[in-house]
Amino acid sequence: MPMPHLTRMPSFKAFFAILLCVAPVATIAVAMPPNPENVTAVDKPGDAGATVLLRWTVPADAGATNARVEQRVTRDGASVAEEWTLVEVVAADAGSGDGFAITDLPPDSASSGSSLPIAFRVALIGSDGEISPFVESSPVVARRNWFMTSRLNLLIVLSIVCGAVVLWILLARAGRSVKIRRIAALEAIDEAVGRATEMGRSVLFVPGIQDMNDIQTVAGVTVLGHVAKTAAEYDAVLEVPTSRSLVMTAARETVQAAHFAAGRPETYDAGRINYITDEQFGYVAYVTGKMVREKPAACFYMGAFYAESLLFAENGNSIGAIQIAGTAEPSQLPFFVAACDYTLIGEEFFAASAYLSGERDQLGSIKGQDLGKFLTGAAIIIGSLLATAASLAPSGSFASASAAYQAFFGG
């Protein structure tokens, strides 16, 4: 109800006059920051459903240093709401751009797939700790999405690499030349097995000390197939001590297949492929003991190796065996290189099985690997040149191109 007589009263006039004078002073003394504006909460797209992006803008000249972010779960629509809880006190401008990512959502909404809406509210805090009123966002549901956007770059690179391999397999089938350079270590396999046969000694194959969940072991077992085939053709004795039960099973399958492929199924003897022990050095003790006692003429070490690599290779050396090693364990390559006759280094080891098979499809896949390598090299050169240009002109358009390029590779 209006009070028309009020302003006419002298005391009230004086009061307003004082108020008008004091008001600006009071504002300065209290310095309450203005309300944050445009507070919106959105579900982060392309994630596992545990993140919400909260955005807000800070009015110009607000003088706010921090922002206080709170959250609450809303059950059954808006009728039952829980208490507001503090999420974090962040820098005032944290809500600009992509927004402030909130990952520690309340348990029952963070467990992916829940449809509980969560509301957020933001208040700005001034340099002296004074806090503005809260501004609430509309509730949002953190949904689990079908595709993880953060792995898009991985998907692209994966498609390119796999595409290169598949492309070359198809080209090989279409009759393109699949000539591969000579790999000395692989050419030496025949010679080594042949020599063992001539000397009447055995061939030893060590498929590493890891289980079948290591791709190196799988690669080692595929190489074993080719060595076993050669041994079956020459009628050489092939011994395969394994350090894992599953590897023993896989090796038996593979060697048996090799004997069939060589047309000598009757010479397959499962008794030569044995499980020794899972213990790294127990296995080494057994194999090195066997080496010095039985003196195999050829030793193959193909798979995942650790410290024991040198124990094998040096003992093999002491008995004068031809030694061919292959591993992708970078820390053990030096020892094999120093003590073995031939070493398949990293990628060569993975190409070995395909190389030895001589099949067009498999040789094509090696060509595909090369295409992948070429593209990687090109990507590195482009990245370096962009980075150099960005470094020479830090504010130019190259800088943003380089940044975008690096971001794609997760840099």
Added chain:
Amino acid sequence: MLRRTIPIIILSATGTMLVVAYFSPFTLSWGETVLDWFNILAAVAFVLGAGNLLAVNLEKVSSRKAGWAYAAITLLSFAAMFIFGIFKVGAVPNPSAPDVHLAGAYEGLPSAFGWMYEYVLSPLTATMFAMLAFYVASAAFRAFRAKNVEAILLLGTAFIILLGRTAAATLLTGWIPVDSAFAVLRLDNVTTAVTEHVSTAGMRAITIGIALGVAATSLRLLLGIDRSYLSKG
């Protein structure tokens, strides 16, 4: 069909499914689940491993083959360790359930299993590992005799790094002032330069090559091109 086609279908389907699963938040945990399954399978496969170990050694003992006594030692020690561990012989009870014997810890002293680990297994493996010191020396000596550029580079670098990481670095090149133009020649600086630039580059290229090799190997298996693990028998 059952022996050759189905395994390839199983392999391709499992592998492809896991690749796709990696990209969707709904299936992210599949990788972990199958790794759990793998561990269970590996543990089940111990039955095959143990069966093989027993069969080979029992055969040696019963036929009195040369060295059958060693096979007997393997058999006895295996049986003892296995019984000690499975039945938790001499294990300290679990304080929150002392009446359930098998709830106790199987490892650690003073259980029989713990004793065997502490005084038999652990010294044996540690000594095998320690023998490497001698083999490193003999490997270096062997490479030294090779007398080609590669061997010289390998051993030369090894030698410099070894010196650079020990007090010898200060002894040999410590007199070069740190702020002089020749500071790069100080052994500790040479070591850092070699490890930071040259060997890091080498390692990176090896790793990139391995990544491509792994990808191609996996693809060959998933596409059913490499089937060497399949016996025809």
Added chain:
Amino acid sequence: MSAHSSSDSNNSASGDSSNAQASRWIWIALFAVGAIGLACNMFLRQDGLAIRHVEITSAERVQARVVIGAGADSLAKPAQLTSDAAPLAIAAKIWVEPQDPRFATGEITRVDGVAPVIWETQKLLTRKEAAANEALQTHGDGKPAVVGANELATAAPDMQISFADTFGVWIAAFLTLAIFSFLYRDNPIYKVAESLLVGVSAAYWMVNGFWTTLVPNLFAKIAPDLVRAYAIPGLGVSEHPQQDMVLAFVPLTLGFMLLWRLAPKGGWISVWPLAFIIGTTAGLKLVASIEADLIAQAAATMKPLVAYASTTDSSGNAVRAVSVWSSIGSIVGIVGVLSVLVYFFFSIEHKGLTGKAARVGIWFLMITFGSAFGLTVMGRITLLAQRLEFLFYDWLNLS
């Protein structure tokens, strides 16, 4: 295998017999020297014999029943309840120390007719600890002189000579020497150690697999009540037991297929689980290698060829200046990566320009290997030093 090994042993048997004779004498001599040295050490030095001491404490647990709603105190102490007995809370019967304060407050009561369980725990003492304890015990015998100065110290713990551990140290020393003897040549003592190592370690990993994988991850999902009763009393109750059981049947079925190999017929079915495992490995590693190795390493290589460093000029202003050494470093890095990649090319013969680039790649590889070699040597010598320390310090008691 049999034919081969016997033919080999024939070969060695038909070798130079005088050589075998000589080696036998060398062994006997070595043993004699070792035995004499050991005896001298044992009898001529005060601490010449390795002896292990243990500290013994006894533990007791009594069974108690949780009284539900026994006053406000039960709510006030949830931490204590969970730390001691959470796993068994389902059973509402727990094992507690006889002096548990909750008896007094009435939260728990003794279960009648269940005898308390008493056992001893042993703590292996180091040589220093044992010596300190021994000093305390001899002082403490009827001479409570130190009381007041340090009451804790006078309460010397119950220390005993542990025959099992003393014997263990001797066994460990013997086995250490047995393995080292291989450096001279293969011999019966090494063979004993080797056979022992194989047997013990195979069983070790099998037991490990049983208790850490099969029981908690397979049996506990299929028969949780059984596992709770006999092996893991603290096994939690799953939120969705049916789902767990169904999922556990997948590896169980695959496991059965794998073991079918032992059956007289149809062993080929074991290829199915094998195919599953290889498929798993291929799928997981395909993605992992591209993500962790290819992309990450390629990104790390993309460095500016001209590196700048922020320095200050003579007047103290911040300026960017070309850093020669860092620039050379990054150029070397990129040349290294590219040349090694060229070395790995399989499509092109290593001739001409490619050959030269590949050659540079090999040099980079050799330097890389050399540096890894150099870095490893120190670690290996440390390992040897540790073994020697065990022999000289722990066994022979030579400080």
